[in-house]
Amino acid sequence: MNWINKLQTIDRRIIYILLLVVCAIPLVKPLGVPLQVTDMTRDVYDIIEGLEPEKDVVLLSFDYAPGAGLDAHIVPVAVVEHLAQRGIKWVSVSFNPEGPMMADLIIKDLESRGFKYGIDFANLGYLAGQETAIRLFALDCLTITTDTRGNKTTDLPVMQGIKTAKDFAFVHQFTSDDPAMWIRQAVDPMGLRYAVGIVTVSVPSAMPYYNSGQIKGLLGGLKAAAEYETLLGKPGRAVAMMDAQSMAHLLIIGFIFLGNLGYFLGKKQGK
């Protein structure tokens, strides 16, 4: 029958346009579907709740490029918001050349809200050499002599008392790659308290490290950011987007179903 063939050969452009529409509508008019918070997200939240303001300093490693898009960037935005709310100081570093600019986007926003660069946070910039660089920095944070603004690292108030990665109360990496590099070079050898924010795509491959306790908390992309916003009691951008996410999933499942329906009906007919 003709319509079975049609089920199998919908033009890809129609699919593209449908996806665009299904994503755009809930963005403009959110539906407000309620959200459940998972343990992996709560773990990070609890760690930060347990830190002491004024005393503890957190290290944030920004290891993603803008190409990873919102799925990577929205997680640090939520975590930094929590740090800012609790008045906890942080320092950022990057092992990806594009990372410092991503940190700067967040810093710019904080500065406009009255937080002080150098006192509340600082951006140490990019250190080339990937794994080697991670280990070098973990062993000796002062190996980076100046921050991205040309200040001497040793002069930054937020860096006082910090020599190695051990001196940070907590290390949180944000990456679009897998967390194994940090675990191999710093977390396992130095016994750091470490959590990671990764893109949704990388969550399954990070599970074994979470299961074995090498990672203490795991934030996977937009969904985790939405959960984090819920925990903070400030539902924002991420929560609003989850509705669009839901609709897009339904659409894609629908297409898988249609494709398979056509396939099986076609097979039956062939017999």
Next chain:
Amino acid sequence: MRKEVPMLITFVVAIIVMLSSITTGPLPDVFKNHISPWMTIVSAFAVGLASVNLTRVHGQKISRKRDGWVYSLILLGSMFFYGIFRSYIEINPSNMAAAENYALCYNHILSPLSSGIWACLAFYVASSSYRAFRARSMEATILLVSAVVVMLGAAPIGAQIWSKFPAVQRWLMNVPNMTGQRGIIIGAAIGSFVTALRVLLGIERGHLGGTQ
């Protein structure tokens, strides 16, 4: 000389680096004060290789006016613009105005180009799910069913359809997925260990040009 020196360099450096992470004594300092900063510098030089290659390939295209040479001109122009601008900022970090302007050019041109191409993936995911994911065999069916459950469990709408979807999704993620990933991680680590051993002992010389 042409093969032996590099092999020796690799061997000595690798042994120092390896031992420096698990021993006390002088090696950790050798790593920290010498090898690691050297690595930073040498790998920074390696980044430049990419641009030399690009300049050669596209320079030729332009000088011979081959098809699409205008695009090559655009590519080189863009490379020199960002290259020179960024280098200036790196050497003069205290010039905040320049850094601000660079951030504008970066965040509103390169960054959207980059995430724009990634967003295309969403469309491709949709069309390839439709076109290619068929329950052709038992294995393909397992793949499909777990994918669909994960999608339903990962979006808030899933819990509205059936309240157990998030729990099933978490189970799939934490038990079978974790098991499979763990097997692949262990296997791949053993695989790269043996390759690394071949490199260390100079049996694998792929990186020195010519396999044996």
Next chain:
Amino acid sequence: MSLVEGNIFGFWMFIVISVVAVWIMTQSKNGKFKVTLRRINGLEALEEAVGRATEMGKPVHYTPGLGDIVDNKAAETFAAMEILTYVADLSAKYSAELIVTIRQPNVFPLAQESVKQSFVAAGKPDMYQENTVRFISSNQDAYTSGVVGILHREQAAANIMAGLFMGESLLLAEAGAQIGAMQIAITASTTQLPFFVAACDYTIIGEELFAAGAYVSQDKVKMGGIAAQDYIKLAVMAVIVLGTILSTSGSDFIRVLLTK
């Protein structure tokens, strides 16, 4: 100089398995230990793909992935380079045009050399052109958009992707599917596998990548290396079983030993 605590077991394990692995590789090299690798599904499709490209008069595209040769992902790239040599041999044999796209500057000269060698060895040095091996960009996304453009402009008949891949795999595979190329993916990158499985004609998964490299090169040392991996794996499996039995019975002997 002494070992830092927590590394004693690891260090001695490292020494022991290194010795065993080297011993197996030398035995295999000297022909005293014969290694036969199991068939890897999809590997013979390489020849079919190149042959088909010749018939259609269209090029074969090959990418050795995104990995470099200087980090811990090197193994995957080395394996991809072995497969490249094999593909270059095949395209010389069938006189099929070959296009190799490169992301890593370090991989570029190696790829040039090995393709050139294959063509010369087959007595067809003229097949090697300036743009047979093309450096695209060291940026992952830029590399991807460059390759996608090339696939469309050159209308490749075969698209062979081997080595390390990240998010761009689907872009490459989907671009190949759109131009109707026969596609073969060989990768250990698990996140990307479902897409290769969906969009490619053949997919070779996980560690099969390393085995495939050894298989096509038929190099005795490398085959010995694969056998060594197998024995290490068996030993790890035995330790895991033992550790589970002991921990179930309440003893943490293995756990203490491994973390020593």
Next chain:
Amino acid sequence: MMSISMNIWHWTAAICILAMWTFLFKENPIFRIAEHVFVGGTAGHAIGMAVGNIYRYGWNPLVHNQQLLLFVPIILGVLLYSRFIPKIAWLSRWPVAFLVGVGTGQSIYTSLRTQVINQSLGAMVPLSGDTVGVTINALIGIVGLLAVLSYFLFSIPQSGALEKFSRAGRWIMMVTFGVSFGNVVSGRISVLLGELTRILGDWLGML
């Protein structure tokens, strides 16, 4: 409800995204321009960052603190470029050998510890759990792991029980791939949503 942005940068960002998306319909000159600006720009950015690293970690300490040993990496770095001069191209193998040495030394032991020993430890959980569910999960974890590992045995003939066992390993991996697939779908959609907020929000002012 719609108030289009007057900010030129919102316009360029939106144009760049849309230029990339035109490729979804067809390869075209607009996409080609975007592609080439992008390839060149990212290469340029990486060069700038590299210049910064050489300046900070090589040039400055060498000139201001007279750390003469830093000539070693600088010379090695320069040697990388000898590959463009055929006569001395072989010299470029020295810096590559150095980079490979660091990479190998860095991972050969640590990957054994992090990925083999620590992951094996993670797998050795007691089979006697508080509930039946815990025990079943632990059993799947351990048997599944062994099955997956046995699938990747290449030199040992796979027949009989081993073949069946390794097939079970493949099934576990199919679930793994399925889970990955589900996550990739979510992840890609999230990226798309980010771009859409840029277009609908920043540019068109609809959000």
